[in-house]
Structures are given as structure tokens and as C-alpha cells.
Amino acid sequence: MPDPVCYSQRPHRPLTIGIIGASGFIGRYLLQSLLSRQCQIRQLLRSAATAPSQDGTRHYSGDLNAPGALNAFLEGTDVLINLAWPTTAEDSPYHHARQLASACIENGVQRLVHISTAMVIGRPGTKYVDENTPPNPLSLYEKSKLTVERELATHLGSQVDLAIVRPTAVFGPGSKNLEQLARRMLEWPLWSRYLLRFVYGRRNMHLVPVEDVVRAIELLAFHDSPLRGQAFIVAQDTHPSNHYQGVDELLAPALGVPPLRSKVRIPAPMLHALLRLSRRSQDDPRLHISGTRLAHLGFVPSRNFERAIAEYGQWYALKKERNP
Known part of the structure; x- marks a missing residue:
């Protein structure tokens, strides 16, 4: 197993970015934006060749249900961006979070940027919500999403830097x-x-433009300092x-x-x-959702x-x- 790399000691070369869920709504916008950056991009697909595709990215075949199949995709990946998560079975969040965490550790991934949702707040006991508000999920969806966040944080520990993105209602064409x-x-x-x-x-x-979410993900993926499992809300409720x-x-x-x-x-x-x-x-x-942590990293919402x-x-x- 490769030794975990301290994120403050990033390689002096273009980062290799792995994306799970690039074919989804946010993923399509993220991929187009990343293609303009100095980085190597990998996509995990259910069925794909490992040769570079026409868009300049490299495609890998794999499935979150089979963590061993992720090794080729994750080996050499500096930052993994996870936009996909199965929520079909009530007990799947524990299982899949642990498997993904183990695969990241085993293959020396430096940072995992996991896209969750601000809806994990559930029904808070306050009208104003930020990253410090304790979640109170009610629905199975909300509970599942929060479980994934917590399981990833627990099992990654200090071996893989973790950032959790919690967007509100993302919209765009x-x-x-x-x-x-x-x-x-x-x-x-x-x-x-x-x-x-x-x-x-x-x-x-609680609408937020997809461009804001993409910019937030990129900021966290390329940020120089450790993010230490923090959650970052992306919202435009103001x-x-x-x-x-x-x-x-x-x-x-x-x-x-x-x-x-x-x-x-x-x-x-x-x-x-x-x-x-x-x-x-x-x-x-009157519920108002806002985030402060992205602003501390220099993020400015779209005008x-x-x-x-x-x-x-x-x-x-x-x-x-x-x-x-």
C-alpha cells in the first residue's frame, strides 16, 4: 500500500483529478470547467477503456460495489471528486462509504472532495443555518447522505484529507x-x-447556480492547505x-x-x-441557509x-x- 501523502506536500506537477459521477448534472459542468485547467483528468465509468477519450480525459471501468475494481482508477490519483452515491438500500451508506475510504487509503489518494447536500440539515431548530448547525435529518435520503459524510470522515481519519461540499438546490440548464x-x-x-x-x-x-457549485468544488480540490474533513455549504440564500x-x-x-x-x-x-x-x-x-467556510478560503458567490x-x-x- 502506498504511503499516504501529506497534502501540504503536493507534487510539483499538474494534479491528477479523478471524478466519480462525471456524467451527472453537476459532473458535466465540472468536467467542462476542469478541462480548461492544468490537470490530468480521469473518469470512472461502468464500462470504459483506459485509453484517453476524445475529450482528453482518461476513462476507467469500475463500480463502487466492487472496490477492488477501483485500484487502477485510484492509483496515481491525487484528488478524488465523488459526485455519485447509491442510496437504494438502507444499509448501503455504511458499506459503500467504508469501501470507498479503504480504496482511497490503499491507493494513496491525497484528498477526497465528497459532494453531499445541504439538505442533511433536515428540520433544524433555527431559522438560520450554517456549517455549525447540528444536522437533524428526517427523511431516509437525508439520513443516508449524513451517514456517508460521517462514515467517510471516520474511516479516512488523517490518512486522506477530506472536504465535504453541501450545496443547496443546484440549478442550471x-x-x-x-x-x-x-x-x-x-x-x-x-x-x-x-x-x-x-x-x-x-x-x-434555496437555489444556487451550478457554476457556483463547480467553482467551490474546484477551489477545494486545488486548495493548498489541509481541509480536515470540514463541510462547506454552497448557497445563495442571501x-x-x-x-x-x-x-x-x-x-x-x-x-x-x-x-x-x-x-x-x-x-x-x-x-x-x-x-x-x-x-x-x-x-x-423563512429558513435561511448560508456558508461561511468557503468565504474564509476566498470564495466569492456569483453575482x-x-x-x-x-x-x-x-x-x-x-x-x-x-x-x-
């Missing part, structure tokens, strides 16, 4: 987030928009339009639907009670939230035009 709202705005009658604006009002949407009525107003012109300006809404405590009845974890419409919403709306409208 191709995302599932925002799809339901865009579809309703295009297909439902106008009165339904008035009703939904009245009901949801200024409920925080943006004044990151609530239901605000996003509706930003999407409308991009989708080509009439803008609605009414600000009338039900009181936030009433909406809170309705959402609690629906058994949602994040049931407080183009409005443009990102507009780009999503334009993409979705074109998609529906081509595939009605």
Missing part, C-alpha cells in the same frame, strides 16, 4: 430543480400562478430574489409568459403550518443569479418548443 415551476408557468392557467404566488409568497427557494415570487418574476420573461407583480401572500406562520402538515423536512418558509435564472428559463422554453 439540464437540472431537475426549477423544472416543476417552469412547467407550471408554461402549461398551467394564469390563475394558478396567482394562487401559487399567494400561497408560497416569499418562501425561500440573494433578494431567491424566494418563490422573486423566482417567478425572473423566469417569466425568459419563458415568454406574462409577468405578475402582485405581492399578496398568506402569512409565513400559516405557510409554515401547511408545510409541516405535508411532512416536509425544511418546512419553515449573476438573475442571469442564471433567465438562462434556465430560455433553455427550458426551447426544450419544450422542440419536444412539446
Whole structure:
């Protein structure tokens, strides 16, 4: 087994970056961004040749269910970025986290950047959440994600540097987030928009552009100092339009639907009670999620939230035009 390398003693050569989940939504954007950097990129696929692909990356075949098959992929990998995680079985988080941690240690990986979700907070006992807020997961999904975080931290210990990325609702062309709202705005009658604006009002949407998440992942992957298992929230809840009525107003012109300006809404405590009845974890419409640790590393959120919403709306409208 190779000796673990202290991350403060990084090699004076381009880093070799391994990506698990590069074919997913965030992964596709991350891969395109990394291709412009001075690094060697490896992708783990279920079936692939180890020869360089046309995009300049090297493809490896492997499966998280068979850790031994990861050796060729991980050997020589400096930083592993994990965007994929199976959550089909209730006991799988323990099993897969331990296997991935062992494979990283055995192959001398220096840092693991694991992408989780800010939703591990579950139902916090406060309206303001940051990385220091104790998680209180309720759903199986939230519990599974938190289990993975903790198991990786426990089993990697000090042998592999760990950073955990917790984005809020990531959106951009191709995302599932925002799809339901865009579809309703295009297909439902106008009165339904008035009703939904009245009901949801200024409920925080917790949206964050995918570009912000990619930049955060890259910052952590290339950061010189040890990150020591810290969790980093990526959010834009501070943006004044990151609530239901605000996003509706930003999407409308991009989708080509009439803008609605009414600000009338039900009181936030009433909406809170309705959402609690629906058994949602994040049931407080005033919940505010923010991160401070990325800022301490020099990260500055994108100033183009409005443009990102507009780009999503334009993409979705074109998609529906081509595939009605």
C-alpha cells in the first residue's frame, strides 16, 4: 500500500483529478470547467477503456460495489471528486462509504472532495443555518447522505484529507430543480400562478447556480492547505430574489409568459403550518441557509443569479418548443 501523502506536500506537477459521477448534472459542468485547467483528468465509468477519450480525459471501468475494481482508477490519483452515491438500500451508506475510504487509503489518494447536500440539515431548530448547525435529518435520503459524510470522515481519519461540499438546490440548464415551476408557468392557467404566488409568497427557494457549485468544488480540490474533513455549504440564500415570487418574476420573461407583480401572500406562520402538515423536512418558509467556510478560503458567490435564472428559463422554453 502506498504511503499516504501529506497534502501540504503536493507534487510539483499538474494534479491528477479523478471524478466519480462525471456524467451527472453537476459532473458535466465540472468536467467542462476542469478541462480548461492544468490537470490530468480521469473518469470512472461502468464500462470504459483506459485509453484517453476524445475529450482528453482518461476513462476507467469500475463500480463502487466492487472496490477492488477501483485500484487502477485510484492509483496515481491525487484528488478524488465523488459526485455519485447509491442510496437504494438502507444499509448501503455504511458499506459503500467504508469501501470507498479503504480504496482511497490503499491507493494513496491525497484528498477526497465528497459532494453531499445541504439538505442533511433536515428540520433544524433555527431559522438560520450554517456549517455549525447540528444536522437533524428526517427523511431516509437525508439520513443516508449524513451517514456517508460521517462514515467517510471516520474511516479516512488523517490518512486522506477530506472536504465535504453541501450545496443547496443546484440549478442550471439540464437540472431537475426549477423544472416543476417552469412547467407550471408554461402549461398551467394564469390563475394558478396567482394562487401559487399567494400561497408560497416569499418562501425561500434555496437555489444556487451550478457554476457556483463547480467553482467551490474546484477551489477545494486545488486548495493548498489541509481541509480536515470540514463541510462547506454552497448557497445563495442571501440573494433578494431567491424566494418563490422573486423566482417567478425572473423566469417569466425568459419563458415568454406574462409577468405578475402582485405581492399578496398568506402569512409565513400559516405557510409554515401547511408545510409541516405535508411532512416536509425544511418546512419553515423563512429558513435561511448560508456558508461561511468557503468565504474564509476566498470564495466569492456569483453575482449573476438573475442571469442564471433567465438562462434556465430560455433553455427550458426551447426544450419544450422542440419536444412539446
